[in-house]
Amino acid sequence: xxxxxxxxxLIFCLHICAFSQSDSTRLTTIDAKLQKQNATHPAEKAYLQxxxxxxxxxxxxWFKGYVTVGAAHQPxxxxxxxxxxxxxxxxxxxxTLQLKNDNGVSAGDFVVNEKVPPGNYRIRAYTAWMRxxxxxxxxxxxxxxxxxxxxxxxxxxSYTISxxxxxxxxxxxxxxxxxxxxxxxxxxxxxxxKADSNTLYTGKGITDASGNLLFSFPGKTAPGQHITVxxxxxxxxxxxxxxxxxINVANDNIDIQFFPEGGQLVNDVRxxxxxxxxxxxGLGADVKGVIIDNANNEVAYFQSQHAGMGxxxxxxxxxxxxxxxxxxxxxxxxxTRLPAIAAKGFVLAVNNNDSAKITIRVATxxxxxxxxxxxxxxxxxxxxGVVYFTSAGKLDNASFNIVVPxxxxxxxxxxxxxxxxxxxxxxxxxxxxxxxxxLLNLNLSSPKTSYAAKEKVGLALAAKDNAGKPVxxxxxxxxFNDDITPVNENDENTILSNILLTSDLKGYxxxxxxxxxxxxxxxxxxLDMLMLxxxxxxxxxxxxxxxxxxxITFKPERxxxxxxxxxxxxxxxxxAKVTSFSLLNNSSADTxxxxxxxxxxxxxxxxxxxxxxxxxxxxxxxxxxxxxxDSKSTPAINKNTAGLENGFVPPVLNTANAADTVQLAVSIKxxxxxxxxxxxxxxxxxxxxRxxxxxLAPWMTTVTHSANLNGLGHAxxxxxxxxxxxxxxLFTCMINKIPGILHSPDGNNMYFASNMGKSLSGGVNxxxxxxxxxxxxxxxxxxxxxxxxxxxGKGKSAPAPLxxxxxxxxxxxxxxxxxxxxxxxxxxxxPRDVETIEVLKSNSYxxxxxxxxxxxxxxxxxxxxxxxxxxxxxNKVSPGVITTKFKGYYPSKAFYIPKYTPANINTADNRxxxxxxxxxxxxxxxxxxxxxxxxxIKGSYRAVIEGIDDDGNIGRFVYRYKVx
Numbered sequence: 017x018x019x020x021x022x023x024x025x026l027i028f029c030l031h032i033c034a035f036s037q038s039d040s041t042r043l044t045t046i047d048a049k050l051q052k053q054n055a056t057h058p059a060e061k062a063y064l065q066x067x068x069x070x071x072x073x074x075x076x077x078w079f080k081g082y083v084t085v086g087a088a089h090q091p092x093x094x095x096x097x098x099x100x101x102x103x104x105x106x107x108x109x110x111x112t113l114q115l116k117n118d119n120g121v122s123a124g125d126f127v128v129n130e131k132v133p134p135g136n137y138r139i140r141a142y143t144a145w146m147r148x149x150x151x152x153x154x155x156x157x158x159x160x161x162x163x164x165x166x167x168x169x170x171x172x173x174s175y176t177i178s179x180x181x182x183x184x185x186x187x188x189x190x191x192x193x194x195x196x197x198x199x200x201x202x203x204x205x206x207x208x209x210k211a212d213s214n215t216l217y218t219g220k221g222i223t224d225a226s227g228n229l230l231f232s233f234p235g236k237t238a239p240g241q242h243i244t245v246x247x248x249x250x251x252x253x254x255x256x257x258x259x260x261x262x263i264n265v266a267n268d269n270i271d272i273q274f275f276p277e278g279g280q281l282v283n284d285v286r287x288x289x290x291x292x293x294x295x296x297x298g299l300g301a302d303v304k305g306v307i308i309d310n311a312n313n314e315v316a317y318f319q320s321q322h323a324g325m326g327x328x329x330x331x332x333x334x335x336x337x338x339x340x341x342x343x344x345x346x347x348x349x350x351x352t353r354l355p356a357i358a359a360k361g362f363v364l365a366v367n368n369n370d371s372a373k374i375t376i377r378v379a380t381x382x383x384x385x386x387x388x389x390x391x392x393x394x395x396x397x398x399x400x401g402v403v404y405f406t407s408a409g410k411l412d413n414a415s416f417n418i419v420v421p422x423x424x425x426x427x428x429x430x431x432x433x434x435x436x437x438x439x440x441x442x443x444x445x446x447x448x449x450x451x452x453x454x455l456l457n458l459n460l461s462s463p464k465t466s467y468a469a470k471e472k473v474g475l476a477l478a479a480k481d482n483a484g485k486p487v488x489x490x491x492x493x494x495x496f497n498d499d500i501t502p503v504n505e506n507d508e509n510t511i512l513s514n515i516l517l518t519s520d521l522k523g524y525x526x527x528x529x530x531x532x533x534x535x536x537x538x539x540x541x542x543l544d545m546l547m548l549x550x551x552x553x554x555x556x557x558x559x560x561x562x563x564x565x566x567x568i569t570f571k572p573e574r575x576x577x578x579x580x581x582x583x584x585x586x587x588x589x590x591x592a593k594v595t596s597f598s599l600l601n602n603s604s605a606d607t608x609x610x611x612x613x614x615x616x617x618x619x620x621x622x623x624x625x626x627x628x629x630x631x632x633x634x635x636x637x638x639x640x641x642x643x644x645x646d647s648k649s650t651p652a653i654n655k656n657t658a659g660l661e662n663g664f665v666p667p668v669l670n671t672a673n674a675a676d677t678v679q680l681a682v683s684i685k686x687x688x689x690x691x692x693x694x695x696x697x698x699x700x701x702x703x704x705x706r707x708x709x710x711x712l713a714p715w716m717t718t719v720t721h722s723a724n725l726n727g728l729g730h731a732x733x734x735x736x737x738x739x740x741x742x743x744x745x746l747f748t749c750m751i752n753k754i755p756g757i758l759h760s761p762d763g764n765n766m767y768f769a770s771n772m773g774k775s776l777s778g779g780v781n782x783x784x785x786x787x788x789x790x791x792x793x794x795x796x797x798x799x800x801x802x803x804x805x806x807x808x809g810k811g812k813s814a815p816a817p818l819x820x821x822x823x824x825x826x827x828x829x830x831x832x833x834x835x836x837x838x839x840x841x842x843x844x845x846x847p848r849d850v851e852t853i854e855v856l857k858s859n860s861y862x863x864x865x866x867x868x869x870x871x872x873x874x875x876x877x878x879x880x881x882x883x884x885x886x887x888x889x890x891n892k893v894s895p896g897v898i899t900t901k902f903k904g905y906y907p908s909k910a911f912y913i914p915k916y917t918p919a920n921i922n923t924a925d926n927r928x929x930x931x932x933x934x935x936x937x938x939x940x941x942x943x944x945x946x947x948x949x950x951x952x953i954k955g956s957y958r959a960v961i962e963g964i965d966d967d968g969n970i971g972r973f974v975y976r977y978k979v980x
Contacts, residue, residue: 080492087400091120199227278364290548300324456971486942491963499955588613622904723834826871
């Protein structure tokens with residue numbers, strides 16, 4: 017074999033040398049095209065590690081986010097924001113988090129309270145840049161959420177198919193057990209058979225002594241529909257537990273597709289053909305069958321090997337057509353045509369069985385050889401958009417082999433493409449390179465393998481590269497009770513299976529960790545079948561060779577931003593300054609609108625939700641500017657097929673004892689009462705907070721509606737209706753209730769004592785509603801004293817006049833129900849008609865109003881004003897200024913880790929999630945010490961560490977110990 021290997025390489029090398037100049041030019045062109053694709057469209061990938069595989073109501077779903085970019089999977093600095101959606105079983109987004117992606121990592125959490133119903137929930141993660149590739153490349157995983165009721169009953173389904181005079185019949189057996197495998201015998205069950213959301217059949221029955229419910233129903237359904245059984249299991253009395261169980265049967269609605277290796281079948285060329293059979297629940301189905309030609313001769317036999325996938329080989333003959341006769345469960349038969357056979361062409365095959373090398377075989381038939389003999393060709397191997405292998409030659413024979421060392425490629429999907437002399441892609445084949453290139457060697461160790469309850473545990477993390485050198489990196493570590501929350505390791509979504517495999521493939525990948533968990537010849541063969549049937553479609557060679565690169569709709573988000581449009585009378589306003597202010601952290605951002613009036617305020621660094629004030633200014637047109645903010649779009653939600661799987665691992669049947677329904681009923685009732693009390697307390701707390709006053713000062717009166725641009729109740733002082741209901745007139749009230757307020761010398765205006773001696777050097781803009789009295793509408797604006805010709809002072813109780821001081825006094829401005837007004841108008845307002853008075857005197861509250869209210873502002877909201885708290889007052893009270901609620905970065909919480917001492921060692925601790933740390937950073941020695949305490953719950957504990965270093969090397973390690 018070594019001699020043959022050298023001979024093949026030498027023969028091929030002669031072809032390359034003979035055509036080196038032209039071949040080099042063609043290969044350089046191909047490489048340049050791909051480099052441009054990679055430079056302009058770098059691929060980002062998102063992955064989330066969770067602190068455990070399943071949750072109950074009342075839990076918190078903790079997770080760590082990783083975002084990588086490029087072929088080397090380096091931590092991404094391209095995007096600064098990671099979006100994480102929690103999606104229910106009906107494909108509705110429940111909550112979206114915006115996480116700050118800091119050098120490729122982030123952390124977040126979802127609280128699953130008692131109001132969230134049990135079921136399978138989906139969590140997806142993506143960046144704005146990833147939206148250009150499509151939702152198929154988002155991170156997606158299904159998380160089961162249960163409660164005491166749903167976790168009390170497990171359903172293990174099995175099905176057979178038979179036929180009668182009316183056609184196909186599905187015979188179902190649902191085995192109901194508790195979490196210990198004890199059967200629920202003699203229990204009443206009602207059920208509905210559903211195709212997607214449509215109910216097909218209903219029925220009821222009683223479980224037998226082994227907890228089995230047996231029933232049958234017609235099996236004919238519409239192709240592509242997912243069949244489920246919704247069963248309502250009666251524990252006792254009025255306690256009913258609802259379960260949804262997918263039906264996965266290989267009936268005649270099965271979807272089976274055939275995939276010739278290299279993309280096509282060619283006459284007289286032996287080819288491998290892979291197939292994939294999908295059942296009614298979207299998962300792989302077991303099938304077998306034969307391939308027959310049009311003369312009814314059997315030419316090949318096939319049978320699925322893993323997840324409905326299989327492979328066979330045959331040589332198609334000229335002039336013949338081929339059909340697959342597929343045998344389903346219980347000998348049901350279906351037929352389907354194989355793909356058309358090409359009269360001329362090439363077959364590109366890959367042998368990936370050797371751990372050290374890949375053998376590529378290119379074959380053709382006599383007709384093609386005669387037509388193309390002597391033609392130049394090339395083969396390119398790329399991974400992640402980077403070319404790692406090229407070769408070129410001349411077609412002299414009907415077939416030839418090329419041997420490629422695997423160590424040229426990083427771990428992951430490699431794509432091999434055969435190009436013609438005109439750089440036209442003819443065939444392609446993807447293969448998975450399963451080596452250690454780009455992988456970390458992680459290890460968790462402990463001095464003991466068995467601990468006591470509440471005993472302190474010490475774990476040591478060691479991180480090394482594949483050469484054995486220590487590395488510093490960013491990791492996340494979780495420890496949970498493996499008995500309480502069991503996991504099927506093959507079904508897990510890990511950093512390895514995601515970054516290296518599923519993130520590059522479209523469609524749902526069943527049991528992704530199966531290919532990484534316990535690697536063997538069988539898993540490698542099954543992974544190669546996945547490559548043949550799922551395929552790699554990050555880009556299309558034909559498109560980029562023609563310089564047709566994908567359009568970029570979504571730009572990378574370096575930070576949170578806000579965009580919109582400025583107009584005056586419907587026309588765009590260009591080159592206007594737009595500024596945003598946040599009262600939460602006193603931050604600001606500014607930009608200039610473009611020729612279309614569009615603007616984007618970037619670099620908004622806000623945690624949680626805050627009120628933003630958006631201000632647009634352009635010389636004389638400021639007062640007429642209308643600001644319209646863009647709405648943020650949400651990516652489409654693909655139909656969830658993964659969620660049809662049962663997320664909880666069913667226990668092994670244990671018939672030694674029957675399930676205790678009496679004790680279960682008592683526990684469920686007690687838990688329901690406890691949950692009701694918790695919800696009631698939550699509601700009381702919310703109501704109490706709502707009436708306690710503003711978030712700025714608890715003693716203040718609550719503001720339910722207001723035109724305050726700073727937000728409801730965001731003021732230096734708030735006076736409520738009950739405090740002024742006995743006042744004779746409004747101005748007397750304000751003099752008596754507002755500290756430091758004084759009358760002007762003529763008695764027509766008021767000002768704050770703190771503003772005595774202050775002036776405005778540049779004048780003040782007049783308020784939008786012209787004043788007929790003593791407001792600072794003319795004199796202050798042009799440098800005069802600010803006094804007024806109106807001296808009536810109606811309705812005011814004035815102190816002794818103060819001498820006029822120069823420079824001029826800055827008088828208080830007034831707004832009634834969002835409109836600037838004058839003291840004369842306010843004098844007619846009955847105090848009993850006032851809901852609240854908000855006093856703004858500090859610069860932090862007055863800045864939003866600009867120079868219109870430099871001397872202070874009193875906002876009066878009447879009982880007859882707008883009662884709609886969502887009304888946008890900004891456009892009518894202050895042109896060129898609006899306010900908006902801005903959703904900032906999610907403020908992730910800290911995971912609680914108790915510390916036990918002799919003083920608190922007897923505290924009950926029933927945690928199943930023991931430790932979670934999303935910020936494990938190894939030092940230069942590649943180490944990190946971990947310490948925590950076990951809970952009271954005994955059993956097997958599972959510690960999982962995952963992460964990445966600065967160079968993009970990724971790793972994962974699982975460690976187990978006992979608590980006895």
